[in-house]
Amino acid sequence: MDVLTDNFSTYGEGFLGTVELTVFASLLALALGFVMASFRVAPVGSLRAFGAAWVAVLRNTPLTLLFFAVLLGLPRFGLVLPFKVFAVLALGCYTSAFICEALRSGINTVPKGQGEAARSLGMTFGQTLSQVVLPQAFRSVIPPVGSTLIALAKNSAIAGAFSVTELLGTYKTLSELGYDIIWTFLWIALGYLIITLTISAVFTVLEKRWGVAR
Amino acid sequence: MTVDPLIELRDVNKYYGELHVLRDIDLTVGKGEVVVVIGPSGSGKSTLCRTINRLETIQSGSIRLDGQPLPDEGKALARLRAEVGMVFQSFNLFAHKSVLQNVSLAQIKVRGRKREEADQRSRALLERVGLAAHAEKYPAQLSGGQQQRVAIARALAMDPKVMLFDEPTSALDPEMINEVLDVMRQLARDGMTMVVVTHEMGFARSAANRVVFMADGRVIEDRAPEDFFTRPESDRAKDFLSKILKH
Numbered sequence: 001m002d003v004l005t006d007n008f009s010t011y012g013e014g015f016l017g018t019v020e021l022t023v024f025a026s027l028l029a030l031a032l033g034f035v036m037a038s039f040r041v042a043p044v045g046s047l048r049a050f051g052a053a054w055v056a057v058l059r060n061t062p063l064t065l066l067f068f069a070v071l072l073g074l075p076r077f078g079l080v081l082p083f084k085v086f087a088v089l090a091l092g093c094y095t096s097a098f099i100c101e102a103l104r105s106g107i108n109t110v111p112k113g114q115g116e117a118a119r120s121l122g123m124t125f126g127q128t129l130s131q132v133v134l135p136q137a138f139r140s141v142i143p144p145v146g147s148t149l150i151a152l153a154k155n156s157a158i159a160g161a162f163s164v165t166e167l168l169g170t171y172k173t174l175s176e177l178g179y180d181i182i183w184t185f186l187w188i189a190l191g192y193l194i195i196t197l198t199i200s201a202v203f204t205v206l207e208k209r210w211g212v213a214r
Numbered sequence: 215m216t217v218d219p220l221i222e223l224r225d226v227n228k229y230y231g232e233l234h235v236l237r238d239i240d241l242t243v244g245k246g247e248v249v250v251v252i253g254p255s256g257s258g259k260s261t262l263c264r265t266i267n268r269l270e271t272i273q274s275g276s277i278r279l280d281g282q283p284l285p286d287e288g289k290a291l292a293r294l295r296a297e298v299g300m301v302f303q304s305f306n307l308f309a310h311k312s313v314l315q316n317v318s319l320a321q322i323k324v325r326g327r328k329r330e331e332a333d334q335r336s337r338a339l340l341e342r343v344g345l346a347a348h349a350e351k352y353p354a355q356l357s358g359g360q361q362q363r364v365a366i367a368r369a370l371a372m373d374p375k376v377m378l379f380d381e382p383t384s385a386l387d388p389e390m391i392n393e394v395l396d397v398m399r400q401l402a403r404d405g406m407t408m409v410v411v412t413h414e415m416g417f418a419r420s421a422a423n424r425v426v427f428m429a430d431g432r433v434i435e436d437r438a439p440e441d442f443f444t445r446p447e448s449d450r451a452k453d454f455l456s457k458i459l460k461h
Contacts, residue, residue, distance in 0.1 A: 117365075119292070120298070124288075124292045
């Protein structure tokens, strides 16, 4: 029990680190996932191919491998950034593939006639997507996007192995100080629970507000 | 009525894979003309209607609108579609927007009108189709007939040169068909150029300048409604009319 009260600042730093990683990587994943989903339904063949390749590569690469590729690979090409930024990039890009597919399944639930009506009124592809199709697709993808972001929060633990300050990584410091491993992990688990339950709560509210009425 | 052609189709052919759905279609629609397209299911009449604003592409032939050939894709096609109103069998009102927003959206996004200006025009059009009181409702709260009248108002809001109707009453309960046909009759009287795919023979008789009868992807007859209904020339048309007029 003392492990939390004695090391509150260590836990706090780790917790904030995970929150930061989760928030920034989520924003990146949502933005990129949105762009890639648009690509995948675009009338231009090369955009569709790019979107498909993006999803195939990122969704099928183990996240740890992707971390290695980004944190150790990119500096070799002269791109040197703080490890935290690299970690956000790796997490965000990886998760964007899943967001893209969730969005695309949502787009497929919108009846074809909605897009046809928008096009018949003279709206461009971008307007049709942003004004008519995506707002309706958004309603049905709230639950799967929530799950994907919860997975992201937990995946952020991998960043700890690359000396980015985050919640799981705190166990190393604490076990070196001789604290009981069970209690150390219990408090870490509680920290993750706070983050993931917050995400769930946000998405439950979103679903109540915007979800498809039945 | 062949003066001032607004829509011209020449030798139009379309295939769905092996299936030849439009065969050498020639059709001219003049300004202010109301052309009703009838025919059995699968005759290609809906497809024909949808090729005119390129919701369906064609494999050969040419389609001209007001003298201009249909553009392939992109902004030019979008601009042209804004000039061609379309009303669908399944209404296709934007489910996430109110009635007023449905009618205003494209005015704002495509015509670049200010919101107040667009809403004012929308309310005037909703008044015209008898739905001013429902402006704040969502499509799901309206009956089919009401939804279809909103869809007509939405198309009219763009000030189109021509209106295409793709079986506008086929998804409606019988008692709602007339409220939609009345709006269409009024439009025809006001001089709108219209292409109407329908099974409503009464509408064809009373509002059309010409009836185009299609079967198996071809235009079989193209005549004045009274001529067509009283003295059909082809066996195919005689057979069709005997079947629908009997019951």
